Amino acid sequence: MAMLRRSRAMVTRRHIAARLVFWSGALAIGLVSVGFAIAADHAQELFLAATRDGWRRWLPLLITPAGFVLSAWAAARLFPGTQGSGIPQAIAARELCHLPGRGGVLSLRIAFGKVLLTVAGLACGASIGREGPTVQIGASIMMAAGRYGNMVRMRGLILAGSAAGIAAAFNTPIAGIVFAIEEMGRSFQARTNGVVLTTVIISGIASLWLLGSYTYFGVSHATFGTLKDWLLVGACGICGGLMGAAFSRAVIWITRRLRRVRAMPALQRTLIVALVAGLITAVVGILTGGETWGTGYEQARAAIEGEAPEAHFFVAKLLVTLAATVSGIPGGLFAPSLSVGAGLGAMLAGLIGGQVGLAAILGMAGYFAGVTQAPLTAIVIIVEMTGNHGNIVPVMASAMLGYGTARVISPETLYHALSRLFIADALRRYRSEDRGA
Numbered sequence: 001m002a003m004l005r006r007s008r009a010m011v012t013r014r015h016i017a018a019r020l021v022f023w024s025g026a027l028a029i030g031l032v033s034v035g036f037a038i039a040a041d042h043a044q045e046l047f048l049a050a051t052r053d054g055w056r057r058w059l060p061l062l063i064t065p066a067g068f069v070l071s072a073w074a075a076a077r078l079f080p081g082t083q084g085s086g087i088p089q090a091i092a093a094r095e096l097c098h099l100p101g102r103g104g105v106l107s108l109r110i111a112f113g114k115v116l117l118t119v120a121g122l123a124c125g126a127s128i129g130r131e132g133p134t135v136q137i138g139a140s141i142m143m144a145a146g147r148y149g150n151m152v153r154m155r156g157l158i159l160a161g162s163a164a165g166i167a168a169a170f171n172t173p174i175a176g177i178v179f180a181i182e183e184m185g186r187s188f189q190a191r192t193n194g195v196v197l198t199t200v201i202i203s204g205i206a207s208l209w210l211l212g213s214y215t216y217f218g219v220s221h222a223t224f225g226t227l228k229d230w231l232l233v234g235a236c237g238i239c240g241g242l243m244g245a246a247f248s249r250a251v252i253w254i255t256r257r258l259r260r261v262r263a264m265p266a267l268q269r270t271l272i273v274a275l276v277a278g279l280i281t282a283v284v285g286i287l288t289g290g291e292t293w294g295t296g297y298e299q300a301r302a303a304i305e306g307e308a309p310e311a312h313f314f315v316a317k318l319l320v321t322l323a324a325t326v327s328g329i330p331g332g333l334f335a336p337s338l339s340v341g342a343g344l345g346a347m348l349a350g351l352i353g354g355q356v357g358l359a360a361i362l363g364m365a366g367y368f369a370g371v372t373q374a375p376l377t378a379i380v381i382i383v384e385m386t387g388n389h390g391n392i393v394p395v396m397a398s399a400m401l402g403y404g405t406a407r408v409i410s411p412e413t414l415y416h417a418l419s420r421l422f423i424a425d426a427l428r429r430y431r432s433e434d435r436g437a
Contacts, residue, residue: 025145030203033168043123060282067124068278072328079113086136088418111140127320132332138165160199175381220386222358236362237401244370245409277327296339303342303360314343341367366402375403
């Protein structure tokens with residue numbers, strides 16, 4: 001009788017309506033992610049075409065700083081909460097369960113602004129990616145779906161939307177699930193796993209339906225087995241961890257220092273920082289012949305295929321990614337970090353010897369694990385994106401070396417450190433509004 005009562009409860013009209021809303025939200029994540037990816041690619045191609053030859057290669061000195069300032073202003077005034085990657089906001093929203101609207105860091109308005117301003121950033125040459133923003137967009141869509149469907153497990157829905165965002169952005173469903181476990185939730189409850197899996201599957205179906213099955217960086221044919229390859233594992237893991245930790249510490253330190261500046265209004269400070277970041281991006285981009293513009297996807301893919309970039313590429317790309325990350329404009333650092341890692345690995349292959357393609361993959365694993373301190377996500381996402389499961393052991397070794405090295409240098413993880421700033425801001429606003437009422 002108890003089983004019969006539970007079965008009847010599962011088919012009530014209210015339950016069916018809630019499920020339909022939930023499935024619609026998951027489907028919407030896949031569709032929005034595909035549209036976002038297409039728009040982002042076109043925006044980057046437009047900027048590259050407009051600044052490629054002759055006198056037009058100097059246009060970034062005007063377009064890029066102006067674009068940074070405009071984007072930072074819009075993020076601060078029109079779409080507050082869209083700044084930066086978007087992953088810290090999704091993490092913060094899971095902690096702000098007692099505040100109305102989750103502290104204003106997730107909403108459909110923010111999701112719209114995130115898409116618009118990330119595309120605008122790529123259209124002016126910023127070294128940003130769309131993967132982190134897709135996490136915030138997915139979490140916002142699922143939270144809205146949960147509200148319309150009268151669902152109560154918002155923490156689980158935010159986790160599911162975040163996982164679906166990563167899965168749809170990279171076409172890496174397993175990596176999306178692992179990301180939810182390791183980075184977003186730091187745990188995986190039995191009541192949540194079905195929600196996450198269902199959301200990833202439905203959003204993945206939408207992505208596959210529109211774009212087909214593909215691997216993000218193509219299929220790598222690099223092989224592993226010589227002594228030099230093992231030397232590359234150690235070098236890429238340790239150097240990647242060092243550089244990744246240095247990047248994370250720099251982002252956290254600069255962000256906190258900027259927030260403590262009280263000599264000028266917050267908006268004025270934000271616009272000045274965006275202007276400086278835009279000028280750095282423009283100058284470095286011109287000096288490197290445009291190699292550091294945008295996501296860095298082409299450079300990373302070329303390195304994986306065996307074509308090494310210039311030895312200084314990874315340093316230049318790291319610098320412009322740091323500038324974009326602290327500038328206040330919306331945009332993620334997944335794709336630029338993978339590009340930095342590929343450049344670092346290719347440079348180490350030139351010093352040590354060995355296959356450039358293999359070294360690029362190992363460098364991506366070590367550096368990405370160093371930046372995010374999420375080695376399982378790094379392993380799965382890189383293996384899925386390159387389609388070469390034969391190198392999983394060296395990729396695992398490089399990622400774990402990068403993670404271990406980064407933990408020694410920077411015990412504070414990047415996304416969780418930044419999420420605490422959003423939590424503090426939300427609490428401050430809530431208390432101010434409560435006192436005003």
